[in-house]
Amino acid sequence: MKNASKEFLVLNTVTDYTRFCGLPAPAHPLLTLIDLEQTRRNVLPPDLPPVVQQLYTVWVKKNLKGKVHYGHQSYDFGEGVMGFMAPGQVSAFDATLDITQLSGWMLVFHPDLLRPYPLAGKIAGYGFFSYQVHEALHLSAQEENLLDGLLAVIRGEYERPIDAFSQDVLVAQLEVLLNYANRFYHRQFLTRRTAEHDLLSRFEAQVTAYFAQTGEAPLPTVQHFADALHVSPAYLGDMLRALTGQSTQQHLHHALIEKAKRLLLTTSLSINETAFQLGFEYPQYFSRLFKSKTGLTPAAFRFSAQ
Template sequence: MKQPNKEIRVLATVTDYTRFFGLPAPAHPLLTLIDLSLCRHLPRVLTPVVQQLYTVSLKRDLKGLMHYGHQSYDFSEGLLVFVGPGQVFAVSESLDTSNVSGWMLVFHPDLLLKYPLGKKIASYGFFSYELHESLHLSAKEESVLDSLLLSMKGEYEQPIDAFSQDVLISQLEVLLNYANRFYHRQFLTRRTAEHDLLSRFETLLAAYFTQDEGPSLPTVQFFADALHVSPAYLSDMLRTLTGQNTQQHIHQRLIEKAKQLLLTTNLSINETAFRLGFEYPQYFTRLFKSKTGVTPAAFRVSAN
C-alpha cells in the first residue's frame, strides 16, 4: 500500500481546517459543525495533517484506513473519536467515504479562553487517547449525543449575538460531560479487556521493583508504552477500576520497596534513595513522608 505524502500540513484555525478539506466555511470563527454525509463525494486529501484544534467526531460506515502516528485504524464501525491540538493523522488512498455518515465538531482552543471549560478541558483524558481507544457507543448513548449535536447545530446556525458563545460553550460542556460518563461506562462494561490490562500493568509494576541494581524511577509513560496505550487512557482505566491513577500505583509500590530496604538492609537513607532510582535523596525523603507521615529514618527507628 502506498503511504501518504510525508509532507505535513499544519491547520491552525477552523477556517484552515474547512478550506483544506473542501468543507463549507464556518459560520463561527472558532467553531464549526460538519455533517459528514456532505463529505461523501469530496476528493480525498492524502497529505498528513497536524491540527492546532480540538475535534469530536462520530464516523459511521467509513471504509478504509486512517493513519495515526505509526499505526493504521479501520473505522468501519461507528466510533466516537476525540483529537486534541498537536496530533497528526492522514488517510490512505483506499479510503471509501461514499457511505460515510455522522458528524464532526471542530473548535479552536481560543473559544474556551474566558470560560472555566478552558481549564477543565485538560481533565478530559480522552483528548489525548490513541484512536484505538475510541469510545464505543451504545445505540442509546449515540442517540443522546445526536440530540445534543442537533441542539448545538440549531444555535450554531443562528446569527451571532452577545449570547451565542456562552450558549455554545454550555452545550459543548454538556457534550463532554456525557462523553466522560460514557467512557466510564466503557471501562466498567468491557471488564475482560480492562481487567486484563490491569493484570498486565500490575505484573510489569511488580517486576520493575524486583530489580536489585538501582533502577531509574519508573514513569507513567514507561508503563503506557509497554502496554501500548496512552498515559491518559491507562490512568483513567486504573482510576475507574482501582480508585488510583498510574502515578499513585507507582508511588504505592515504590514506598513498599522502600520499607523493605529500610527494614532488611543496612543501607543508609541516601543509599536507599539511590537504590530506588532517586537522583536526589531529599526527594525520596519528601515523598516517603508525604505517603507515610514519617521520614525514612523515623520509620526505620520505630520499626526496630
C-alpha cells in the first residue's frame, strides 16, 4: 500500500492552513479570516498534491483564473461565487491556476470551535457543505454587501484580544452568516427556475424509466440518481424540497409504492415475490414500508381491490 502522506497534503489545523497559504499564524487557534488579496504573491508548485483539509471553509472568491478540482468536478472561479467545504473533503489545483488578480475572503475554522454549541449539531443540516463546487452560490451585489458587513463584525471580534466571550461571539456571528447563506441558496433555487425545473424533469424521467423496468431490480438509492444527473445528493435533495416540498427519498418511496400497487393488482405474484421483484431482500421490510405509506398491508390492499 502506498503511503497516504505522499499522495495527499493534509491540513489538520488552522495554523496548517495559514502556513499552506504563506500567511502569518492565525490570531485565534480555531479560526482565521483571510483576505485573499494577501495570497496573490504565492506561487503554487506544479507538483502540488491534492489537499485534504480537516477544517470548515467558507469563501467568496473573484477573479481566480483557472480550474479548481473538487471531487470529480472542476469549477472556474472567474466570476464571484460563494463556496463551502467540510472536514475531510479533497480539492486539487490546476498547475496553470492564476491568482494574480484574486480577491475576496475566506473564513477557515476548526470543528472544535463549534463543539460546545448547538451549531456543532446543526451544521450538518446545511446541505451546501456537501455540494460539489460547480454548484457554488452565485451572489447578487446586495447579498455580497450584506455578507461583507457580517464579515466586518467577525473580523472586528477576531482582531480583539481573546477573552471569555470571544468564542461565544464568533460562533454566534458565524451562525448568522450560515443562515444567510442558506437563505441565498434557497433564493438561487427559486430564481434559477429554468435550470432547476429542467433538472426536476430529468429526475422524474430517470425515476419513471427506473420503475418501468420489468423483472427484479435493486432498490434505487438517492446516490444512484444524483450520479446519473451529475449533481450531489445534497443538491438534488435541496432542489426537490424547494420545488416540490419533498425529499429525494420521499419521491423514490412514492414511485416504489405506485409500482408495488400495480404489481399487486395486475399480477399473480405472491407478496414475497412482489417484494423481491421490487428489490427488497426481506419481504417484511416491504410490507412495513407499504403499510406506513398506504395504511394497509400489501395483502389487505390486494383484497380491498377485489
